[in-house]
Amino acid sequence: MTREVRERLFAEICATAEVSVCLAPPARIDRDNIRQATLWALAHAVRGLPCAPALVFVDGNDRPPLSCTVEMIIGGDGLIASIAAASIVAKVTRDRLMCGLGAQFPAYGFERHMGYGTPEHGNALRAHGPCRHHRQSFTPVREQQLLLFGTPTPEVEAEGLVAAE
Helix, strand or coil, X not given: CCHHHHHHHHHHHHHXXXXXXXXXXXXXXXXXXXXXXXXXXXXXXXXXXXXXXCEEEEECCCCCCCCCEEEEECCHHHCCHHHHHHHHHHHHHHHHXXXXXXXXXXXXXXXXXXXXXCHHHHHHHHHHCCCCCCCCCCHHHHHHHHHHHCCCCHHHHXXXXXXXX
């Protein structure tokens, strides 16, 4: 699906459905891992809806911490319209966030690679180091930190000062 089609569908979805978005900050992802942070954000987005749903469909096999009925469906974005709509909202929201970060931090080219692990992104990290929006658990960032500072001692790891993937 092209960016233009996603943007058009995003506008249509937001005009015709109840929509709530929650973003997991990099520190939460580093602390909890990306899977748990995603479930946290999903639960907070559901709680942000104007009306509490009786049923929530989730794309995948992990259940978010919700008190309502949850149905997990692997490949759900190709099977359930509400999951497909949520995927579009998430993608457009993320792309817009990356474009905003690209304007704030032009040296990184976020608006071109959208935060994905492309060669351009890796080159920017090597040239400029991570900015505050990079996850410390993002493999290129973590590898660069290991090169600069070496492997953490068991004492440092025990204190929780090192983010695990």
